[in-house]
Amino acid sequence: CSELVDMSLLMDVMEIREEIDGASQDAEVLRTLLGQNERRVEETVRLLGRAFDEDGGDMDAARRLTAQLQYWKRIEEKIVDKLS
Numbered sequence: 001c002s003e004l005v006d007m008s009l010l011m012d013v014m015e016i017r018e019e020i021d022g023a024s025q026d027a028e029v030l031r032t033l034l035g036q037n038e039r040r041v042e043e044t045v046r047l048l049g050r051a052f053d054e055d056g057g058d059m060d061a062a063r064r065l066t067a068q069l070q071y072w073k074r075i076e077e078k079i080v081d082k083l084s
Contacts, residue, residue, distance in 0.1 A: 004063055004064050004067040005064070005067050005068070005071070009068060009071065013071050013075065016033070016037070016075055017075070017078070019033060020033060020075070020078055020079055020082060023082075024082050027083060030079050030082055030083050031083070033079055034076065034079045034080070034083070037072055037075050037076050037079065038076075040072045041069065041072045041073065041076065044065055044068050044069045044072060045069065047061075047065050048062060048065040048066065048069065051065060
């Protein structure tokens with residue numbers, strides 16, 4: 001999976017998880033983080049659609065974006081769990 005995910009994404013994910021942990025009792029901050037994450041998901045899905053729309057499809061980009069989307073969805077789950 002390391003070839004599918006670059007270090008900058010992993011660093012971003014780590015920072016976001018730290019923010020979530022730091023805001024574990026602050027519903028307003030968690031909702032803000034959830035909104036930010038929803039925008040990341042939307043952008044990744046948009047780029048994924050473009051990867052498939054290209055002539056013949058860009059499967060390497062699609063694989064990388066799918067891995068990225070999995071990270072964003074896990075972050076979403078973590079935030080929703082904290083809000084519950």
